[in-house]
Amino acid sequence: MTSALPGTSQIRRAAALLLKSQQIGIVAVLLVLGLALTFAAGSHIDALSGVRVNNFLNAYTLVQIGTDASSFAIMGVGATIVIIAGGIDLSVGAIYALSGVGMAMVLRAVGPMGPVATVAVALATCLSIALLCGLANGFMVIGLGVHPFIITLGTMWVLRGLAFVVSHAESVLVPDALTNVAKARLGLSADLFPVPLLVMLIVTAIGQVYLSRTVSGRHVFAIGGNPEASRYSGLRVDRVKLGVYAISGLSAGIAAFLGASFYGSATSSDANGYELYVIAAAVVGGASLIGGKGSAISATLGAILIVMIRQAIRTLHLDQNYEWIIIGSAMILAVVLDQGGTRLLARRMAAGSSPPEPTTVAPEADS
Amino acid sequence: MAAIAFSGITKRFPGALALSNVSFDIRSGTCHAVCGENGAGKSTLGKILSGLQKPDAGEIRLDGEVVSFEDPRDALASGVAMVHQELAFCENLTVGENLCLGQLPRRFGFVQRDVVNARARELLSAIGASIDPARPMDTLTVAEQQLVQIACAVRAAAKVLVFDEPTSSLGADDAERLFALIDELKSRGVTIIYVSHRMKEIHRLCDDITVLRDGRHVATRAASELDEPALIQLMIGRKLEQYLPASMAEECGEERLRVEHLSRDGAFEDVSFTLHAGEVLGLAGLIGAGRSEIAQSIFGLERAGRGTVWVRGERAEIRSARDAVQLRIGYVPEDRKKQGLVLSMRTDENSTLPTLQQFARLGWIDKRREGAVVRRLFERLRVRARPDAVTAELSGGNQQKIVMAKWLAAECDILILDEPTRGVDVGAKAELHAWIDELAIHGCAVLLISSELPELINLSTRILVLRNGRVVGEVARAAATQEGLLRMMTGTDETLPAA
Known part of the structure; x- marks a missing residue:
């Protein structure tokens, strides 16, 4: 590419990169919503310091949004990977409950240990249970030839039922060692707990790198985009499928560890209905339920958007009874806007850039 | 009097001229063969006549009147129906429901199942078929499904029936039964257009033969005038195109x-x-x-x-x-869109799909090496597309080159x-x-x-x-x-x- 003005071409290229990135739409929506909330929320005088603080744009509220979004986002990254592969996982909420309850009960049975050992045992238990649940989903999806919607709908009930039975429906407390980890302040002020937020960012980064830079991530896109062509290319389609359900289960395990540790207990009714929030986060983030399209960053942004809408209801002192109606409508609106924007952008790009291709597009000739 | 007169029919697909100025007549009440090699345009002609596709130029006269069909319903209304090469049904419904689809008899919004079945039985017996209308479509054999489709076509009081390679998926017995049925329909005055390249069937059934070649009309003769060698000669016609001298010398x-x-x-x-x-x-x-x-x-x-x-x-x-x-071993499959490519992925990603492991270390893709190989392949194959273009946007030729590139990358x-x-x-x-x-x-x-x-x-x-x-x-x-x-x-x- 030769241009007389290298400066403008660079700016243009950077702009094009930003415009081309899948996240542009949702980032714009988040910014607009955040800005609107900042202006509409009003402010109050902080009792301690006497400084005027915005009711929305303050450290506490923002970290709170991050904390609330973290479990949706962590599982949302897993869900996105499943959805890109052309599947769906409805059982993540139940996996969350079962692995949380299982972890708490194992810790109770083992008895007091040093803090490091406690955390290690807790993590190992929680993640193994979640991984096993994910693998069970995967094996059933590839082995039984039943649509994953049905399989994971079934395991959603089975696994939550298991959690219910093993815990006798009681709330099981977890040791303080875990809470100390999940609520570690990391040098921030007393009432800010940044660990869930950080874990969310790390999981998102890992998910994004997995999808864009690894062989198996590429294979996930391939089998979601066209399982037939993937098979013809020698990919092990079943193994990839198994992998994505394992990842989804694992993501629920991470969220469960964090959640149970943060709140200090686990019950069989934890994360009830989360699967829908999680799928919503993935879809709001632009994942296509047909498969072949999606991104981990977008899923996390989607989760943040959903939580922010909920936060808006509180910040603006709207009637809490309307929460569901508002969230539902906003979700549909977000997806419609995103699709419209993507289409518009695609058309703009198709018109603007001239691909180096003189030949006409020849679709399959009918014979 | 001609039942059907094609004049100047032209149909262009992007990148290919399927039919070019085709004109000929079909006599009323005859069985008329339309034959030619694969890709000669014979199926396209059938689709145009039955309203599935619209010609870019030219006109069709039916019993002397110019007709223009917007869709197959229009054609059916004028008494033209087609029995397709690939049979299309709602496989989950019954034979009867399929036969009455579009005009299901209902009372207070409820489908009257007995009326459906009675009407279907009537339609089937009109062509001498005895298939239980209550059977689900997907339990039928291919031959039976074809009979249902013929019944469907005859229902519309068809004056003209187009058969597109009807025997391609039939056994010898079923084919013979089909021929008898076609004879029977002909004797009732139905004009039959029989699209095929099977010599024996054409001579068994047809009165006249039209030969198409590369979308052009070559000849329309009485079947008795054309023996098989003459017909094959007409179908092929052209001289062999000369390519580069090939590897055969080696x-x-x-x-x-x-x-x-x-x-x-x-x-x-x-x-x-x-x-x-x-x-x-x-x-x-x-x-x-x-x-x-x-x-x-x-x-x-x-x-x-x-x-x-x-x-x-x-x-x-x-x-x-x-x-x-x-x-x-590499395989460039027949249907590149379904079997060869993940259309939603980029061209470079498609090119390296079978061999990605080669460019990876511990599962981590070395994008520079991948990019270098893709660039080299694209240059060698003269792919006219950027590596980051979405594969769906490419022309057929470039897509095919990507499928080739996959296996060249795999050496x-x-x-x-x-x-x-x-x-x-x-x-x-x-x-x-x-x-x-x-x-x-x-x-x-x-x-x-x-x-x-x-x-x-x-x-x-x-x-x-x-x-x-x-x-x-x-x-x-x-x-x-x-x-x-x-x-x-x-x-x-x-x-x-x-x-």
């Missing part, structure tokens, strides 16, 4: 692929051949002769029931495409090419041909499946002819003619020795 190298007595029930029987380095072995046959099925079995996509495959002199158990890829020295130039424009076709030649010169062993006889004859060192799943002969390139191959493919000449 001596063949060592054995790369040997197939012995390979059989798969319902697809092919007892197929044996040997493929050498530097050789292009052509597989000729009509649609349904089992060519693609053989390729799929060799490539591990469908298990062959019996027989053995030897790769580079060693017995190979290929259970999946992955096994085949590891043996450096395959055994390549199975299934209709490699289908739906590809002329320029890209020539490039692909040159490529196939060059591959062979560089010692690649190529198994070439093509329905285009000139392509097959020009590129192949030897040609294996298949009919109904069996090898019926082998022809050296020097001895191969389109007439000869077509005779063997259609079975009009049984005197040729089997291989």
Whole structure:
């Protein structure tokens, strides 16, 4: 590419990169919503310091949004990977409950240990249970030839039922060692707990790198985009499928560890209905339920958007009874806007850039 | 008086002229054959007549009146119906429901099942078929489904019935029954258009024959005037297009692929051949002769029931495409959009799909190495697309080159090419041909499946002819003619020795 003005071409290229990135739409929506909330929320005088603080744009509220979004986002990254592969996982909420309850009960049975050992045992238990649940989903999806919607709908009930039975429906407390980890302040002020937020960012980064830079991530896109062509290319389609359900289960395990540790207990009714929030986060983030399209960053942004809408209801002192109606409508609106924007952008790009291709597009000739 | 008169019918598809100024008449109450090679435009003509496609130019007269059909319903209203090559039904509904679809008898919004079944039984008996209307469509055999479709077509009080390759999926008995039914319909005054390239059927059924070639009308004659050699001559007509002198001068190298007595029930029987380095072995046959099925079995996509495959002199158990890829066998499938490419992915991602592991370390893709290989391949194949373009946006020719690139990246020295130039424009076709030649010169062993006889004859060192799943002969390139191959493919000449 030769241009007389290298400066403008660079700016243009950077702009094009930003415009081309899948996240542009949702980032714009988040910014607009955040800005609107900042202006509409009003402010109050902080009792301690006497400084005027915005009711929305303050450290506490923002970290709170991050904390609330973290479990949706962590599982949302897993869900996105499943959805890109052309599947769906409805059982993540139940996996969350079962692995949380299982972890708490194992810790109770083992008895007091040093803090490091406690955390290690807790993590190992929680993640193994979640991984096993994910693998069970995967094996059933590839082995039984039943649509994953049905399989994971079934395991959603089975696994939550298991959690219910093993815990006798009681709330099981977890040791303080875990809470100390999940609520570690990391040098921030007393009432800010940044660990869930950080874990969310790390999981998102890992998910994004997995999808864009690894062989198996590429294979996930391939089998979601066209399982037939993937098979013809020698990919092990079943193994990839198994992998994505394992990842989804694992993501629920991470969220469960964090959640149970943060709140200090686990019950069989934890994360009830989360699967829908999680799928919503993935879809709001632009994942296509047909498969072949999606991104981990977008899923996390989607989760943040959903939580922010909920936060808006509180910040603006709207009637809490309307929460569901508002969230539902906003979700549909977000997806419609995103699709419209993507289409518009695609058309703009198709018109603007001239691909180096003189030949006409020849679709399959009918014979 | 002509029942149907085509005048100046032209139909253009992007990149291909399917029909060019076609004009001829069809006499009322006759069975009229429309024949030609694959891609001659005969199916397109049928689709235009039955309202599935609209011509770009020209007009159709039905009993002297100009008609213009917006869709198949329009055509049905004028009494024109088509029995399709691929049968399209709502498989989950019953025979009766399918027959009455669009005008289901209902009372207070509820479907009257007994009326549906009675009406369906009436329609079926009108063509002498006895199929229980209450049966779900997907429990029917192909022949029965075809009968339902014919009943469907006759229901519309059809004056004109178009049959598009109706026997391509029928056994001999079912085909004979179909012929009897066509005779019967003809005797009732229905005008039949019979699209086919099967000589025997055409002479068995038809009064007149129209030959199309490359979308052009070649001749319309009485069937009695055209014997089989004359008809084949008309269908082929042109001189062979001259390609570059190919690899045939080279001596063949060592054995790369040997197939012995390979059989798969319902697809092919007892197929044996040997493929050498530097050789292009052509597989000729009509649609349904089992060519693609053989390729799929060799490539591990469908298990062959019996027989053995030897790769580079060693017995190979290929259970999946992955096994085949590891043996450096590549397969460019027939349907590139369904089987060859992930259209939602980028072109570079598609090119490296089978070989991604090569560019990776501990599962981590080295994008620079991947990019370098893709650039080199795109240059070699002259792909006119950027590596980051979405594959769906490419032209057919460039898409096909991407599918080729996949196997070049894998450094395959055994390549199975299934209709490699289908739906590809002329320029890209020539490039692909040159490529196939060059591959062979560089010692690649190529198994070439093509329905285009000139392509097959020009590129192949030897040609294996298949009919109904069996090898019926082998022809050296020097001895191969389109007439000869077509005779063997259609079975009009049984005197040729089997291989």
